[in-house]
Amino acid sequence: KMIRVKRKPRKCSQCGSSRIAVILYGMPEFSPELKKSLDEGDIVLGGCCITDDDPTWKCAECEIDIFKQNNS
Numbered sequence: 001k002m003i004r005v006k007r008k009p010r011k012c013s014q015c016g017s018s019r020i021a022v023i024l025y026g027m028p029e030f031s032p033e034l035k036k037s038l039d040e041g042d043i044v045l046g047g048c049c050i051t052d053d054d055p056t057w058k059c060a061e062c063e064i065d066i067f068k069q070n071n072s
Contacts, residue, residue, distance in 0.1 A: 005068045006048050008057055017061035 003013055011018050021025035023046040028034060037043040055065035 002055070003064060003066045006069050009066065012062060012064065012066075014064045015059060015062040017059055019060035020057050020066065021060045023055055023058055025054065032048060057063040 003009075008022075009020060012020060013046070017048050019041050021041050023045045025046040025048070027048060028045070034043070037053065044058050044060070053067070056068040057066040058064070059066065
């Protein structure tokens, strides 16, 4: 299941959690700040393979992918 929204939700529509993480794609440079954000669930790593329709956010609780709805 996936969710499509126009902007980052305040809460997950599946489980109600407010822990919505930004998905970071590519090869990030590791830093103490990145580790802290990963540990706190503010950011999750999305990998290096990027397509035209990848999720933008992920619920840190139930792990559902949340896609930003295109304006087209």
